[in-house]
Amino acid sequence: MPQNAIEKIVQRFAVGADVPREVHSGAFLTVRPLHVMTHDNTAAVMKKFRALGAEKVADPGQPVFALDHDVQNRSEANLAKYAAIEAFAREQGIAFFPAGRGIGHQIMAEEGFARPGALVVGSDSHSNLYGALSALGTPVVRTDAAAIWAMGTTWWQVPPVARVRLEGRLKEGVSGKDLILSLIALYHDDEVLNHAIEFHGPGVATLSVEARMTVANMTTEWGALAGWFPFDEVLKEWLLARARHFAERGDENPRLTESSVEELWASRIEPDEDAFYSREIVVDLSEVSPFVAGPDVVKAGRPVSRMAAEGLAVDKAYLLSCVNGRLEDLRAAAEILRGRKVASTVGFYVAAASSEVEAAAREEGVWQVLVDAGAKTLPPGCGPCIGLGEGTLEADEVGISATNRNFKGRMGDRSARCYLASPAVVAASAVAGVITTPFEEDESLPTRSIRMVQAPGDSSPQRTPILDGFPETLSGRLLLLPKDNLDTDGIYGKDWTYREDMEPAQMAEVAMQNYDPRFQEIAREGDILVSGENFGTGSSREQAATALQYRGIRLVLAASFSETYKRNAFNNGYIVAECPQLVKHLREKRAQDVQEGRLTIACEGEAVIDFAAGVVRYDGREFPVATLSPTAQELVLAGGSEGLVRRRLQEEETAS
Numbered sequence: 001m002p003q004n005a006i007e008k009i010v011q012r013f014a015v016g017a018d019v020p021r022e023v024h025s026g027a028f029l030t031v032r033p034l035h036v037m038t039h040d041n042t043a044a045v046m047k048k049f050r051a052l053g054a055e056k057v058a059d060p061g062q063p064v065f066a067l068d069h070d071v072q073n074r075s076e077a078n079l080a081k082y083a084a085i086e087a088f089a090r091e092q093g094i095a096f097f098p099a100g101r102g103i104g105h106q107i108m109a110e111e112g113f114a115r116p117g118a119l120v121v122g123s124d125s126h127s128n129l130y131g132a133l134s135a136l137g138t139p140v141v142r143t144d145a146a147a148i149w150a151m152g153t154t155w156w157q158v159p160p161v162a163r164v165r166l167e168g169r170l171k172e173g174v175s176g177k178d179l180i181l182s183l184i185a186l187y188h189d190d191e192v193l194n195h196a197i198e199f200h201g202p203g204v205a206t207l208s209v210e211a212r213m214t215v216a217n218m219t220t221e222w223g224a225l226a227g228w229f230p231f232d233e234v235l236k237e238w239l240l241a242r243a244r245h246f247a248e249r250g251d252e253n254p255r256l257t258e259s260s261v262e263e264l265w266a267s268r269i270e271p272d273e274d275a276f277y278s279r280e281i282v283v284d285l286s287e288v289s290p291f292v293a294g295p296d297v298v299k300a301g302r303p304v305s306r307m308a309a310e311g312l313a314v315d316k317a318y319l320l321s322c323v324n325g326r327l328e329d330l331r332a333a334a335e336i337l338r339g340r341k342v343a344s345t346v347g348f349y350v351a352a353a354s355s356e357v358e359a360a361a362r363e364e365g366v367w368q369v370l371v372d373a374g375a376k377t378l379p380p381g382c383g384p385c386i387g388l389g390e391g392t393l394e395a396d397e398v399g400i401s402a403t404n405r406n407f408k409g410r411m412g413d414r415s416a417r418c419y420l421a422s423p424a425v426v427a428a429s430a431v432a433g434v435i436t437t438p439f440e441e442d443e444s445l446p447t448r449s450i451r452m453v454q455a456p457g458d459s460s461p462q463r464t465p466i467l468d469g470f471p472e473t474l475s476g477r478l479l480l481l482p483k484d485n486l487d488t489d490g491i492y493g494k495d496w497t498y499r500e501d502m503e504p505a506q507m508a509e510v511a512m513q514n515y516d517p518r519f520q521e522i523a524r525e526g527d528i529l530v531s532g533e534n535f536g537t538g539s540s541r542e543q544a545a546t547a548l549q550y551r552g553i554r555l556v557l558a559a560s561f562s563e564t565y566k567r568n569a570f571n572n573g574y575i576v577a578e579c580p581q582l583v584k585h586l587r588e589k590r591a592q593d594v595q596e597g598r599l600t601i602a603c604e605g606e607a608v609i610d611f612a613a614g615v616v617r618y619d620g621r622e623f624p625v626a627t628l629s630p631t632a633q634e635l636v637l638a639g640g641s642e643g644l645v646r647r648r649l650q651e652e653e654t655a656s
Helices: 005-013 042-051 076-092 104-110 125-133 142-151 176-186 202-206 209-217 233-248 258-266 304-308 327-337 355-364 366-373 423-432 504-510 543-551 563-571 580-589 591-595 630-637 641-655
Strands: 028-031 035-038 063-066 095-097 119-122 136-139 154-157 161-167 196-200 226-228 279-284 291-293 301-303 316-319 347-350 398-401 417-421 450-452 473-476 478-481 528-531 555-558 576-578 607-610 615-618 621-624
Touching: 005 028, 005 119, 005 136, 005 196, 005 226, 035 104, 035 142, 042 076, 042 142, 042 641, 063 076, 063 104, 063 142, 076 095, 104 119, 104 125, 119 125, 125 136, 125 209, 125 226, 136 226, 142 154, 142 563, 142 641, 161 202, 176 209, 176 279, 176 291, 176 301, 176 417, 202 233, 209 226, 209 233, 209 327, 233 258, 291 304, 301 304, 316 327, 316 423, 327 355, 327 366, 327 423, 355 366, 398 423, 417 423, 478 580, 504 543, 528 580, 543 563, 555 580, 563 576, 563 630, 580 591, 580 615, 580 621, 630 641
Parallel strands: 035 063, 035 119, 063 095, 119 136, 161 196, 161 279, 196 226, 316 347, 316 398, 398 417, 478 528, 528 555, 555 576
Antiparallel strands: 028 154, 279 450, 291 301, 291 417, 473 607, 607 615, 615 621
C-alpha cells in the first residue's frame, strides 16, 4: 500500500522485531528519534532519569539541552538549577546551550539538529516547528524524554495524516503568521485534531523557510501533532547556507556540510503519488489577509481590518518567541517602525529567537530601528510568551503579540486580554496605540475547501480485551467542566510549571486554579472529571495530568483530547478516555448552569465506566466510551512509563 511522507519517515526510525513491512497510520511502534530536545524542564527529566536507576545516557549524541524559558530569573534557586543542568550535560557529553543562546526550537534549526527526513522530538509542544526543515518534528513529554535518555527509544502511534495543498502566493505584507491564524480560524472544529499535516502544492515554494517555521510551529495550536513541509530547492539553499556558516565559524565536526546536504537531497522523502490522506484541504494563498486572533483563544480570529474599526487600545505589544522572533520577523516590524515612535501608552517588548538572530539584526541596523522606536529589549528566550520575566500583562491590560498562544492567564494576569497577530500588525498597533493594520483594508478569508476521506478497509472498531489486573469498571461522581479546548495553562498555571520543588500535595492544591478558582472547593476525591473537545490543548507540561491525579480525580472523560495530554496521562499511569455522547448529555442536562457561567458543575448520582463493555452508565443510559489499547492498559498497570522502562532496564542488565 502507498505511503505518505509521515509514514515513510516513521518507517526509517522504527525499531524492533515487530516493525511492519509498511508503516501506516494507527500503528503502535517503538521509535528511535535522531534527537530529543529539552529546555528548562531538563531538570525535571533528570529526576525521572535517575528514578529509573539509569546512570549513563544511552546515546549522548541524541539529547540536546537548551535553556530558554526562565532566562531572566536570576534567583539563586534558578541559577542553581541551570548550573545542575549544565553539569549533567558536561558529565554525560550532551550538547548544551546556555541561557542567552536562544529558544531551543530555533537552536535545533540553526545548529543542524533538525534535518530533512529525520524524526526529531522535543519535550515541548512547539516541536512541530522542525517540520519546516522537512523533519518529522513532534512533541514528547518529560517521561518520554527520560526514557529516550535511558534507552534511546520511546513508543509512538502513527497519527492520521492530512494534506494541505497551497496554491497561489501571499499578497505583499501578508505573512506566514497570517496564513496559519487564518487556517486555525477557518478550520476550527477539530478537523485536523491529532493529525500530522503535510503541506504540498506550488504555493510551498513561495514561502521562505522562516515563514514555514511559523506555520509548522502553530500547527500545534491547530490541534495537530506535526506540520511537515517537503524538502525543496528553497530549503536546500537554506541548508547550504547553514553549512557554509558552520564552515566559516570553524566548526570541527559540523552537523551540516555542503556534501551532507547533497546526500540528504539525494535521499529526500516524498509521498507516494496515490498515498492516503484522511483530510484534503486546499488553500489559495492570495485570499489570505492580515489576521488577528483572540482574546483568550487562538481559534477566534478575523481579518485585522474588521477589528481596526473597533479602536481597541493596547497596553503592551510583543515581538518575540519561537514563532515570530526570527530575522525576517524583526525586519517586517522595522519596516513599519522606521522613523516612527511607539505610542507613549504602549510597552513594546522585543526579544530575538536566538543570539545569532539578534547579532544579525544588529549588523543590519534592524535592531537599532526597533530600539529607536521605543522597544524594550529582552534577552533571547521565551520570557513573556510563557508569562515569565519582565513585561507580562497586568490586571485588565490588553496585549497584541506575535507569539503563538493567548490563553487566559498565560502571559500574565487572568483578567488581561491578549490578541495574536503578525510582526507587522504588532508593530503598527504599537505605534497607533490601538489594534490596527499597516496595510490597505482587506477582509478576505480563504475559501473553505476540505474533503474528509474514509480510510480504505475501515471497519467498526474491535473490542479490546482487558489485561489481567486492569479494572473492568470504575465509578464516581461526575464533575462537568463545560469548556472546549481547556488548555494546560488553565489546568496547571505558569506560576508552578518550572518549580521543581512542588510536592504532589502542593500540585494537587493548585490544580485547575487558573481555569476556575472555585474548583478546589467543589471537587472531591474520587470524582470523574468530564470536559469538552480537545481537552488538554496547549503546552506539553505533564503536571496538567499529574496534578489532577494527585488531587484524587479518578480519571478524565472528554469529547476528545489533545494527543500530547493523553500521552502525558498514560505515561503517568493515569486514565483518560473519549466519551462525546456523555459530554453532550451533561451539557444539555445542566444547560442552565452552563448559561450562568458556572465553570465547575458537580452532577448528582454516580457514573460507572465499564471498560470491558466499552460504555459509561449514567442516568439510566449507556454512553459509548473509547476502548483502551493494550499499550495504554499496560502503562496504567505499571504505574506509567517509568515503571515499564525501569523493568526493561533491569531485564537488559540481567541479560548482560
